[in-house]
Amino acid sequence: MAISRFSYASMNVMDVEAAAQHYVHVVGLRETDRDTDGRVYLQAADTQDHHCVILNPAKTAGVDHLGFKVSDRADLDEAAAAVTAYGLPVTRIPAGAVKGQGEGVRFPLPSGQQMLLYFHADKVGYLTGMENPSPVSAHSTPGGRVTHLDHTLISAQNPQDDVKFLTEVLDFSLTEKVIDPAGNTLAAFLTCSHTMHDLAIGPGPDGTFHHMAFGMDSRTEVIHGVDLLKEKAVPALEYGITRHGIAGVTTIYFHDPSGNRNEFYNGAYLAPGAPGWVPPIVWQAEHFPRGAFYYENAVPEAFFAEVT
């Protein structure tokens, strides 16, 4: 099985227009499409596919499903068989049911969030264009200088159940984990591509969404992003620009107009290798505050408790 990347988050929002404004003018995505059900599709500057964020009109905030791309059409059948054999219900999604993409396979994680695997995506090209591009115009978005959607963190009552499924059935690799004194997994960071995490699992209620992270080219760009958040008075985490001990990235968290958490970030390390080939970094729970927020050496009360 070859899941090649985390490609998009399909988000529920209570006000699609306000959310679209946010993802264009604060995050810095471009709107690529709309559909007759009122959904808005957006993509970052340096990714060619049709969307990295879908906004669904809804009464409740949170995530509808998470899209992951496979590297071969035949992987969809293999995944459907493996997930079914594991005992989770699989739904086949016809081509076009998600606008801009081919057939897919949808199923819940043990913690309840829906994953959708697919192979084909329509192309919108890079923001700079596909012929004789200028490398500079990618920075002409009205929002943050985001290059791509990088990873997502979801919550689970028993993160270990998701880790087991993702590593044993879908060939993800564990790159870092946080354990309690009894050895139980409190949080886990998993990759299916070459970066240290595509999908992370944190402690919290099943079925909920913690954040999605937008990658930037440098720490300088994150500072520019923070300036923008402050200038536009976007509600952000009390820890301004900071660093995670885990992966050492530079980061800031903020919220979209429905309360879904976003992150601007830069500087994750690469963790390439065959599934399970790179041994994970282990954090003991008592060191987790430094792993979570390296400068503050603390975890703010609302950080893990509040999810959508």
Add this chain to the structure above:
Amino acid sequence: MQVTLRHANQPEVSFACEAAETVVTAARRAAITIHVACEQGGCGACRARIVAGTVHYPLPASARWLDEASGSDCYALLCRAVPTSALVIETAHPWRHVENSPLSRLIGR
């Protein structure tokens, strides 16, 4: 509108809420910090039980924390709720009093 906050082990506080002002914003003017996270009506951090009174929502608030989860009690998201009558609320988290230096009193924080 008069808003009164209650929470176990904390002395009750009251403050005035102006028309079209959310409970969180009015509390802030009164140097009271209510527990929030998203301040966008999505995450439920500010969810509190309405003991008496009514509110309305000029901006959307996530149904997960209101009708869907309310059971027999009546809940509000204080970051988006604007009082339409005098209000008594029981908060899920303790609130904090902001230090009242002369300058912070002047700028209302």
